[in-house]
Amino acid sequence: MMEYLQQLSEAIGISGREEAVRKIVLEAIDGCVDEVHVDALGSITAIKRGTEGSKRPKVMVDAHMDEVGFMATGVDGDGLIKFVPVGGIDARIVPGMRVKVGPSGIQGVVLSTPIHKNKDSTVIQIANMRIDIGASNKEEANGKVKKGDRIAFDSRYRILNDSTICGKSLDDRAGCSVLIDVLRESSYPCDILAAFTVQEEIGLRGAMVAARRLKPDVGLALECTTAGDIPNPLADPDSDDPADLNPTCRVGRGPTLSFMDRSMIADPRLLRYLRQLADVYGVPYQLKTQLGGGTDAGSIHRANTGVPSAVISLPGRYIHSPHALISHSDYLNAVRLAQAFLENLTHDVLKPL
Known part of the structure; x- marks a missing residue:
């Protein structure tokens, strides 16, 4: 796993000019998907057909290629x-x-x-x-x-202390790498409609176009989100008060599940399903407590007649900077949780509450 993460992190792909990242992704998924399409905006959509019957769910799994x-x-x-x-x-x-x-x-x-x-x-x-x-x-x-x-x-990809990854654009090249590993590692009963999208950082634009084209039943965004597990620089430097930390989520404690942000309220059925899967498979996870920000799921869930959607994120320190920082274990657990989601999803999960 993570074979392509360093290449993805070091590639330059500012919103609207993602071609270097697109080239890496196309190489990485070659041979492990059934169809590949690059749309007019530059997003990659790739279909990996499921192994079950003709009425299998169609799941759009999204990660954005662009960086700030x-x-x-x-x-x-x-x-x-x-x-x-x-x-x-x-x-x-x-x-x-x-x-x-x-x-x-x-x-x-x-x-x-x-x-x-x-x-x-x-x-x-x-x-x-x-x-x-x-x-x-x-x-x-x-x-x-x-x-x-x-x-x-101008920064390089580095491994810190054998367990921590540091580099630029891990929002969302880490998500792209997770999606690549999901596609390469296994077969799934559902249809995976993989979308490596453009222009997320300036308004979730690529995902909007891709979702309209793919017409999924379910959406799942793979992201990197802000971790707040560092001391408050405005606090008393001698204080041990836990309130001086603002842990929206913590690096190394597992992938993060969002229940709401500025762009979307996560579908409660999918959020419950993800939490149940994490418990069954022994995947540590966190609930994101900060309600700001947004993800491509904000566009996906509004596509066509509506798409129930959820988000799995990697906690990241210092994102949108030259030196973002994520945990190796969080990465592996995000892959495990995404795979469990896709291996077990049925239409029954989406029955009305």
């Missing part, structure tokens, strides 16, 4: 690159960040205000930041960078 990043919008007179965010990025982490600009991966660094010029620690808005690629003037910079060029975090 930036887009070049112009060049200043002194050769510095103007840019805007693509997706949600905390402006506080951007100054001093190393980046790769454009299709050739030009190396650059985001300007960082000298400490003596920002004594009140004002957070500079991203629209007012610039990227230095070492160009000496506007003409030189314009020869290397074009408006609309994507700009990615």
Whole structure:
């Protein structure tokens, strides 16, 4: 398992330019699915037919290929690159960040205000930041960078302490890798309608198109979600008060099940089913307590005449940064839970409450 995770993490695929990720996914699923289609937006949909009778459930299993990043919008007179965010990025982490600009991966660094010029620690808005690629003037910079060029975090995939994975874009390349392993590892009684989607980070767009095309009975999104298991930086540094942690979920405690976020309320039948399966198969899991954010399930569940949907997420620290962090054991347990879901799902699960 996890054969492709490093490649997926290190590939550059800012929303709207996911082609490098798509190439890896197509190679990974070759030979283990029955049909593959790339739609007009660039999402991959792949069908793995089930082994049961003709009335088997059709399950759309989704993971998004795109990552957050930036887009070049112009060049200043002194050769510095103007840019805007693509997706949600905390402006506080951007100054001093190393980046790769454009299709050739030009190396650059985001300007960082000298400490003596920002004594009140004002957070500079991203629209007012610039990227230095070492160009000496506007003409030189314009020869290397074009408006609309994507700009990615410049960071490498690493294994920390044998049990923890660190790298960029684990939201949601970790989900893509889980879905690849699910497709490669086994056969299932239901039809799997796998969707590796584009443009999730800017509005769940690829999933909307894919779900309309696939017409699933059930939706399952595989995601990476924010873990809040780090100390509150605003708390008393000498405090041992448990309230100083805000654990929406914890890395290393198992995959996370969402019952609600800003984009969807999870189908209660599927949520109950996932919890029962986790208990039966001995898979540790957590319920996500933070109700913010959204996933592709937010688009899937509204497709066509409605699609009962649920979400399995990997808890991740520092997501939407150059150095997200997930647990190896959480990854393996997410694969186990997704496989159990697909191996046991019947139409009876969706009987009215």
